[in-house]
Amino acid sequence: MALIVQKYGGTSVANPERIRSVARRVARYKALGHQVVVVVSAMSGETNKLINLAKEIMAEPDPRELDVMVATGEQVTIALTAMAIMDLGIKAVSYTGAQVPIWTNDAHTKARILDIDDKKIHADLDAGFVVVVAGFQGVDENGNITTLGRGGSDTTGVALAASLKADECQIYTDVDGVYTTDPRIVPEARRLKSITFEEMLEMASLGSKVLQIRSVEFAGKYKVKLRVLSSFEEEGEGTLITFEDENMEQPIISGIAFNRDEAKITVLGVPDRPGIAYQILGPIADANIDVDMIIQNVGADGTTDFTFTVHKNELNKALTILKDKVQGHINAREIVGDDKTAKVSVVGVGMRSHVGIASQMFRTLAEEGINIQMISTSEIKISVVIDEKYMELAVRVLHKAFELEEDRG
């Protein structure tokens, strides 16, 4: 008997038929004698519908109230899922994040889980219940409803698996595993049987969209065995996320990730003096805006250009802050925003022991006439920001250049 946490994303619970399919899978695991905790997202499209409704009332919805609204998405799904399981003759009970409770800090719309009180869940499991928990949400110490931000249901699943010391955390989604890149862009993309945590971290953060980045960090931190599977297939082993590079013959490159969601902000003509980066990014961080890539070039005339990327949704907010609070203060010449950008990344742990990956990447892009606007590197990835319109082309030619379509056994 194992304790399994199964997390189902929005497309896996998109309608009653899909929810019944989730219930049938849960029933198969129960029939094998396992204890099952199910974490569900909102039905696909619901969260956006709620956010758009809020925006009809308030152009910049109040974060506390937005969380109250958005949390209803999962609240509907937990009840439907519990009922679908009951309808198969299995005892089930649902909990919202606040009911568990899943304690978070009070950073509305992007809260972080602080602690999970799993007493009720353990008692229910011992009494033979399947426990259905709302993903993506929690409650702060004052009883306010919080949400973890988009994709946070994965984090809920992994955090629950860690807290419950589950044997496996299964992430069900609309793909059957992690691919070398998005098959909608490169039909030859292959499913990876396993991928390391570090690679997955880079793939997720770079927008491969299979898993939410914080969930991968969590899984790594608490050594949760994590598996990505398709909710649309009855069988299939998915992709196992491993802690260590267990394969001696690890391929150099595991995949090509990309992200259309980032916008670029350039602060032009900044005095080239110490503390300038903090003066620019401090107010951005204070406004709880995540910054991804950051680049600063030394200028010739005593000034420099400072460039960074933020989520496209936060571009206007970030530009307003910079123009109101920063530009005059640091005497910058101009602030320019660009949301017609995309980030493409080559990811692989093998990069550590191989040279020439960067130059191969840049040559491949140059051969297609794709201009590189920004470059950023880590130990296991190289990312470039390019014009959005070349994104698919870049992914295709890089996938081919690194021979990712070939099965490496």
Next chain:
Amino acid sequence: MALIVQKYGGTSVANPERIRSVARRVARYKALGHQVVVVVSAMSGETNKLINLAKEIMAEPDPRELDVMVATGEQVTIALTAMAIMDLGIKAVSYTGAQVPIWTNDAHTKARILDIDDKKIHADLDAGFVVVVAGFQGVDENGNITTLGRGGSDTTGVALAASLKADECQIYTDVDGVYTTDPRIVPEARRLKSITFEEMLEMASLGSKVLQIRSVEFAGKYKVKLRVLSSFEEEGEGTLITFEDENMEQPIISGIAFNRDEAKITVLGVPDRPGIAYQILGPIADANIDVDMIIQNVGADGTTDFTFTVHKNELNKALTILKDKVQGHINAREIVGDDKTAKVSVVGVGMRSHVGIASQMFRTLAEEGINIQMISTSEIKISVVIDEKYMELAVRVLHKAFELEEDRG
């Protein structure tokens, strides 16, 4: 400075424009220096949408899980309403029933309020906030989400007004007061400037749909000053619900109420012996099914027929209970259900001091050839159950017979 509780029903918050209109009215009251607590229902149609979705998963939705789902309807509205008020520059905060908390018993889908902890609301009001509370819902002692049943938002409003010792509880709806009957059926129907609690109680329970019955009981018990107003008009005094008959020249009849929601159940050939009524209705009450009218006729052959009415939604559940648990036990010949029925009632405190109302009612119906299936009377009302298809006709001819279209000043 007064403390005012304003309750808005589903049609008053049906879309963003209506919600903004609610916010503007709240702002006008705030500008006059009043403290305002707003209670809102789900946007019209939402509750039914959620119930239908649940039924797609489970023919008889689990009550606990159904409450989890249905409670999301008001949860969306409180957030939207709070944001609309904030958007006018007024501080606002929303609370679900569980967040207040509004404590109820655990009778899911028809819970009763046990207690309201209004500490947070008082503190918020004192700090200058408008407090927006979800109607229709609460939480039981184990943290389970409960709902008060359809129309329960009125009860929330009145219970909050009682707990907070509010100066007035204003119930905003899509009509501008209580009418002598439904103007959609009788165009000559008139708005009553005031109506007694007792009459209102009968009008509400009989389906005039302006106020939910339990809210009127609550208001009477706690002497809450209750006023029914239209959310579609900026001005208007609505109908005040009075405790005593303050008008010496009280009209005999205040209005004609009706109800299409009741189904009739007849238990035929029941042994005519003591305890039989309890044996029939005990299991119905145990299943938490409300019974309205009850009639038993003495039979000639040592058996009798026992007839009662339940909500149409609960007809099948009640029939199943009777057939499974009661029929064999009491040796009844047959159980018959009929949901093609309607109840029509004549209501008025003046009935106490006037005779002949019943005979005038029966004569009026007889002249139209309408057969009376059941009769039930109280001090201030006479109700009949008739074939559903004659309901509108009955209401029209009774409204005319009792001269309700004439303004009595």
